[in-house]
Amino acid sequence: MKGEQRKKIVKTIKIDVDKCNGCRACELICSAFHAAPQYSSNNPRRARIRVVHDPLRDIYVPVYAGEYAAAECAGRDKYTIDGKEYDECSFCRASCPSRDVFKEPDSGLPLKCDMCESEPPLSEPMCVQWCLADALIYEEREEEVEEEEAQEEIEIGLEAMASKHGWQKLLDTAARMSRKG
Amino acid sequence: MRYAETGFNLEVDLTRGNIERVATDPRLTELYLGGLGTNAKILWDRVPPDVEPFSPDNLLIFSTGLLVGTPAVGCNRTIVSTISPQTQLMAFSMMGGFWAPELKYAGYDKVIIRGKSSDLVYLWINDDKVEIRDASHLQGKGTTETAELIRAELKEPNAQVSAIGTAGENRVYFASIEQGKSSASRGGIGAVMGDKGLKAIAVRGSKDIFIARPEEFMALCNEVLEYIKVRRENPIPGVMPILAGLGSPQEMVIHDEKWHTENFAWGNSRVRRKGFWTKEVAEQWTGTMESMRTRLISCHNCPMKCAATISVPGLPTYMMKCFSKLTYTMAAMSDLEFGLSIAQRATEYGVDAFSAPQVMAFALELYEAGILTDQHFPGMPSDNEGRFYWLLDRIVRREGIGDILANGTHWAAEQIGNGAEEYAHNNIKKHEQLPLKLSMLNPIYFLMYSTGEKINITQIEGNFPQAPFVTREEREEFAKDWIQVPNEKIKQHFLDWEPRGEHSIPHYPGVDATCEIVDWQEMMHYIDDATGMCAGLSSFPLKPPYHIHNLPTLISAATGIDLDEEGLKQIARRNRNLVRAVNIRRGMRRKDEKPPADHWKKRFPELETELIDTYYRFKGWNEQGIPTRESLRELSLGYVAADFLKRGILADGEDAPSRETSGQEEET
Numbered sequence: 148m149k150g151e152q153r154k155k156i157v158k159t160i161k162i163d164v165d166k167c168n169g170c171r172a173c174e175l176i177c178s179a180f181h182a183a184p185q186y187s188s189n190n191p192r193r194a195r196i197r198v199v200h201d202p203l204r205d206i207y208v209p210v211y212a213g214e215y216a217a218a219e220c221a222g223r224d225k226y227t228i229d230g231k232e233y234d235e236c237s238f239c240r241a242s243c244p245s246r247d248v249f250k251e252p253d254s255g256l257p258l259k260c261d262m263c264e265s266e267p268p269l270s271e272p273m274c275v276q277w278c279l280a281d282a283l284i285y286e287e288r289e290e291e292v293e294e295e296e297a298q299e300e301i302e303i304g305l306e307a308m309a310s311k312h313g314w315q316k317l318l319d320t321a322a323r324m325s326r327k328g
Numbered sequence: 329m330r331y332a333e334t335g336f337n338l339e340v341d342l343t344r345g346n347i348e349r350v351a352t353d354p355r356l357t358e359l360y361l362g363g364l365g366t367n368a369k370i371l372w373d374r375v376p377p378d379v380e381p382f383s384p385d386n387l388l389i390f391s392t393g394l395l396v397g398t399p400a401v402g403c404n405r406t407i408v409s410t411i412s413p414q415t416q417l418m419a420f421s422m423m424g425g426f427w428a429p430e431l432k433y434a435g436y437d438k439v440i441i442r443g444k445s446s447d448l449v450y451l452w453i454n455d456d457k458v459e460i461r462d463a464s465h466l467q468g469k470g471t472t473e474t475a476e477l478i479r480a481e482l483k484e485p486n487a488q489v490s491a492i493g494t495a496g497e498n499r500v501y502f503a504s505i506e507q508g509k510s511s512a513s514r515g516g517i518g519a520v521m522g523d524k525g526l527k528a529i530a531v532r533g534s535k536d537i538f539i540a541r542p543e544e545f546m547a548l549c550n551e552v553l554e555y556i557k558v559r560r561e562n563p564i565p566g567v568m569p570i571l572a573g574l575g576s577p578q579e580m581v582i583h584d585e586k587w588h589t590e591n592f593a594w595g596n597s598r599v600r601r602k603g604f605w606t607k608e609v610a611e612q613w614t615g616t617m618e619s620m621r622t623r624l625i626s627c628h629n630c631p632m633k634c635a636a637t638i639s640v641p642g643l644p645t646y647m648m649k650c651f652s653k654l655t656y657t658m659a660a661m662s663d664l665e666f667g668l669s670i671a672q673r674a675t676e677y678g679v680d681a682f683s684a685p686q687v688m689a690f691a692l693e694l695y696e697a698g699i700l701t702d703q704h705f706p707g708m709p710s711d712n713e714g715r716f717y718w719l720l721d722r723i724v725r726r727e728g729i730g731d732i733l734a735n736g737t738h739w740a741a742e743q744i745g746n747g748a749e750e751y752a753h754n755n756i757k758k759h760e761q762l763p764l765k766l767s768m769l770n771p772i773y774f775l776m777y778s779t780g781e782k783i784n785i786t787q788i789e790g791n792f793p794q795a796p797f798v799t800r801e802e803r804e805e806f807a808k809d810w811i812q813v814p815n816e817k818i819k820q821h822f823l824d825w826e827p828r829g830e831h832s833i834p835h836y837p838g839v840d841a842t843c844e845i846v847d848w849q850e851m852m853h854y855i856d857d858a859t860g861m862c863a864g865l866s867s868f869p870l871k872p873p874y875h876i877h878n879l880p881t882l883i884s885a886a887t888g889i890d891l892d893e894e895g896l897k898q899i900a901r902r903n904r905n906l907v908r909a910v911n912i913r914r915g916m917r918r919k920d921e922k923p924p925a926d927h928w929k930k931r932f933p934e935l936e937t938e939l940i941d942t943y944y945r946f947k948g949w950n951e952q953g954i955p956t957r958e959s960l961r962e963l964s965l966g967y968v969a970a971d972f973l974k975r976g977i978l979a980d981g982e983d984a985p986s987r988e989t990s991g992q993e994e995e996t
Contacts, residue, residue: 168633170626171426172401179399179539179546186542189399190433192534201485202508202637203472203645205622252534277553279560279631 157290158262160211160275160283167207167282169200173274180263180273192252195260196274199237206231209274209283212249213240215257215303217310220245257307330354331540332398332886333362338436338458340451342524343384343443347458352437358889359964361858362394362437364420365903367409368910370440371418372968377913381413381516382499382523388441390431390490390529393860397432397537398886399549401556401873402865404429404628406490406507407857412515413523414501414736415757415783417911419515423490424627424634424862425507430488433533445525448497452482453531463527468494470676471506472646478530491528492518493678495724499523500734502683502760503724506675509625509635509647513680514784515759516736540888548882555873556631556865564870566802571794574872575632575864579653580624583614588651594658596689597754597763597926613664620668632864640665643672651762652681658763659685660716670716677724682784683736683760688719690737690751691729699746704729736760753926757916759783761924769834769928771842774936775943777923779953780850781907790849790867791875792818796825796832812875814848821845834932839939843946848876854900855879902963905948905955909968912977918944918953954978 173196179189195212220243222235242249242257249258263272270276271285309317339348352366360366367389379385388410395403406428412419431439434453450463466474475489488507495503496518503518504511512518539545556574563572568587570577586605593600620640624633625647635649648671656674657667674684692715694700706728708718722730732740737752737760754761756777762785772792773785780788791812797803803823813819821841826832837845852867852875859879861867866874874882876893884891908916921940944951948959957978960969972978 168624168626168631170628170630172629172631175399175629182536182542184542186399186539186546188536188538189397190534190536192433193536202625202647203476205637205645207623279553279556280626280633 152291152293154289154291156287157292159286159288160262160272161286162209163282163284164208165282166280167198167200167209168280169198169202169207170280171198171200172277173209173283174198176273176277177263190252193258195249195258197248204231206233206237207282208233208237210238211240211260212242212258214242214259215307216241216243217307219243255311256304259303329538331538331888332395333357333392333437334432334435334535334537336436337438337440338453340439340441340458340460341443342441342445342449342460342526345445345460347460349436349456349458357394357887359899360903360906361855361883361899363391363396363405363407363860364409364854364857364907365899366438366858367391367407367420368418368903368906370438371409371411371910372906372913375411375910377915379411381411381416381520384442384444384524386411386442386520388517388520388524388526389438390427390441391438392428392432392436393856394858395883395886396860397429398539399546399629400859400861400882400886401549401552402627402630402632402862403860404630405857405860405862406431406512407860408505408512408517410515410517410520411914412501412517412759413499413519414516414739415759417757417783417914417916418781418907419517420782420857420907421505421512421514421517422857423505423507423510423512424630425488425510426628427488427490427507427510427529427531428860429628430531430533432537433535434531435533435535439529441521441524441526444523448525448527450478450491450528450530451526452478452487453529453533454484454487455532455534466527467497470494471504471678472508472644472676474528475508475530478528482530484530484532487530487532489528489530491678492521492526493676493724495519495677495679495734496522497527498724498726498734500679500724500726501736501739502680502687502734504678504680506678509637509649510627511675511678514682514782514787516680518678539886541885545882545885548878548885551878552865552873553631559871559873564806566797566806567793567870571870574869576634576650576862576868578634579650580617580621580634580636580648583610583617585610585613585654588654589658591764591766592654592658593763593765594661596659596686596693596751597761597765597924598693600765609663616664616668627862630862630865632862634864638668638672640669640672643669644676646672646675648675655681655685655763656716659689660712662713662716666713666716670713670720673717674720677720679720679724680760682762684720684723685716686754686760686763687723687733687737687740688716690740691719691733693751694744694748697747697751699744699748699751700729754924756780756922756924757783757920761785761927764924764927766928768930769932769936771834771837771839771935771939772845774834774923774928775842775846775939776849777927778921778940779846779943781911782853786868787863788846788850788853790852790863791870791872792845792849793822793870796822796827798827810871811877812871814876817841818844818848834930834935839935839942840946842939843943846943847946850904851897851900852876854903855896858899858903859883898963902965905960905963905965906968908949908953908955909960909965909972912954913971913975916953918951921953950978 174191174194177194199208275285474491499519501516504513622637738758741748741752957969
């Protein structure tokens with residue numbers, strides 16, 4: 148789909164890995180915020196943020212769930228930063244087949260950070276509000292972007308199901324289920 | 329539907345290799361909440377008083393607190409309960425970290441271990457899949473090392489592991505259970521784990537924890553976070569830096585150790601070194617800490633940074649918290665570099681950082697006194713620091729004199745004889761204590777030391793200032809926004825409390841006031857130990873975010889249980905009395921309720937007797953410290969009273985309360 152040039156507010160979270168204290172409150176509160184009804188449960192495995200941590204090697208990387216990736220990538224490289232070795236995966240936001248992060252534990256459906264979009268809007272995403280270590284800082288900036296049509300959540304889910312089971316099977320199932328309903 | 333808790337315990341019989349997932353009775357939650365409360369109930373029901381600590385019938389319970397795994401900030405404690413080999417009483421050491429929340433997410437409130445495995449094993453809990461796995465290849469491995477090896481072999485980098493080291497495997501009476509930056513160290517519970525042949529428990533979970541009234545609950549959690557920010561910006565004026573903020577004492581952050589090094593006792597809790605903290609020492613120790621401390625770190629869902637990753641050049645990295653920073657240094661009369669270095673080895677071995685250094689200092693004192701001689705220390709190096717390493721190695725392997733010392737100062741002294749008993753002077757109920765030698769008896773601390781059954785002062789002291797503020801203005805300023813205080817009376821005791829004169833220790837606060845203050849502080853700890861809340865945000869520091877006025881609503885909103893302040897106080901009293909009942913049934917009596925012999929120079933026998941008498945009455949205990957039939961019945965602990973009567977611990981009429989009990993009550 149062809150997008151058009153326009154100005155838009157880009158919501159970002161600045162991550163300072165040096166400030167992370169590894170408490171993982173961000174994971175907990177993220178999953179609680181996105182529970183239905185809101186805050187009725189929590190489960191860090193459903194969180195759209197994950198702290199990649201390895202205390203003995205002093206590795207603490209909060210990373211947000213991004214796009215769904217249907218296939219494994221070739222990224223098995225290592226980065227050394229300040230003498231510490233990180234897997235390339237540590238910085239990757241994708242929900243992908245090569246690891247078990249950013250997927251709903253029961254359905255396997257991919258998760259994606261939505262910056263805690265809600266009505267009325269929050270001042271900051273919950274993970275930022277709960278990060279008293281200031282490792283996560285919320286920032287809005289104006290950028291000129293070529294905007295893609297926003298994919299609805301249902302589309303993300305369907306695409307993932309399709310790539311897992313194939314479109315035909317998915318359509319057949321949908322048809323069968325709608326007849327029942 | 330169960331809220332906050334999962335409603336399931338994991339029962340593991342290591343003798344038979346049997347594992348069961350057992351649904352729990354929700355009424356027990358209403359009566360005892362969880363954590364320590366329900367642990368005490370299980371120990372009362374299932375471990376009769378004749379069961380030895382190293383019997384297969386002794387239970388080792390790893391429990392989450394009731395609110396662990398919910399968004400309640402700082403609620404992450406694992407409460408480990410068993411019968412201690414050192415005190416022969418109930419031990420309920422606790423640890424923060426990440427293990428308890430992970431267990432909740434796996435779908436369990438407790439892991440209850442019974443029996444003994446003939447081979448060394450570890451337990452792997454992965455949601456509904458639970459396995460007992462061979463651990464023979466982990467024998468002799470350090471605690472941190474074990475956790476790393478288990479994560480690697482399971483290919484589960486995020487599994488949380490609680491493990492024992494060599495000390496636990498060899499049943500050292502002060503062996504700890506270590507979990508990354510946290511440890512359950514007191515009471516020798518690691519020895520019980522070792523006795524059961526259990527090297528570690530690894531856990532990974534992916535289930536939901538539910539909240540009964542989410543909106544109300546979250547509003548409270550957000551208030552707590554806001555209050556933590558306020559307290560961060562507003563340290564309490566007039567108290568030393570480690571007591572001015574929240575969390576456990578900020579030993580990893582604060583470099584100024586004038587207070588500890590000059591007021592706490594060095595060696596075998598013997599000498600105070602006035603003037604020790606010179607500019608040179610301050611610079612050297614600050615340099616040591618800054619060069620070795622990699623990062624300040626936290627427990628699950630807590631913004632406080634009470635622990636640190638420590639990397640001593642040439643040694644593997646480990647994690648440390650709180651006063652273990654200084655216990656080895658001060659026992660050995662050495663410096664911080666030594667303390668941080670030997671703590672690495674001690675953490676891998678898995679020993680308690682209060683008891684272990686004191687036992688070693690005790691041994692060397694006996695050596696100096698000629699009670700132990702060269703024949704007990706074959707091959708011991710001549711340098712002071714070298715001797716500590718040498719002793720540590722022997723203790724955890726139970727080699728030579730180490731086999732005796734591994735039982736702690738009380739039992740070692742008894743075994744060594746020849747006057748050694750005098751040197752085991754810093755114990756309560758046979759357990760080594762914080763090394764302190766003070767001048768004037770403090771009535772509050774006297775009662776807390778004597779009657780506390782966690783047998784550890786830091787686990788009962790708390791929200792009432794440790795010392796009076798100098799001026800009336802300072803006291804009024806402190807009391808102005810002291811919302812945590814349970815009532816105006818206690819506030820008044822503090823306002824009138826002065827460093828000198830008529831209104832100072834030992835006779836002020838008065839006996840009744842002292843009882844109220846001690847009871848309040850203890851109650852807060854018992855609530856925390858049931859919910860799994862860290863004392864560092866609740867029962868321990870001055871002006872914490874959690875207190876008796878907001879905890880009932882928090883617990884109620886999380887669990888759906890109707891609970892007001894009086895209801896929560898009643899549960900705390902019930903749990904307190906049940907823990908006491910377990911110990912009374914094991915023989916604990918008034919004679920055991922004493923502070924460390926050498927703790928205060930100025931003692932007041934008559935006042936001390938009055939304090940104990942009054943406190944026992946206040947608590948509803950008879951003159952032996954045994955809960956009376958009436959007070960037990962009022963706490964729905966009629967089954968304890970019945971057992972006491974059956975065993976002759978209480979006799980009919982002997983505990984005669986001031987009034988008759990009304991009507992017949994069913995004793996269950």
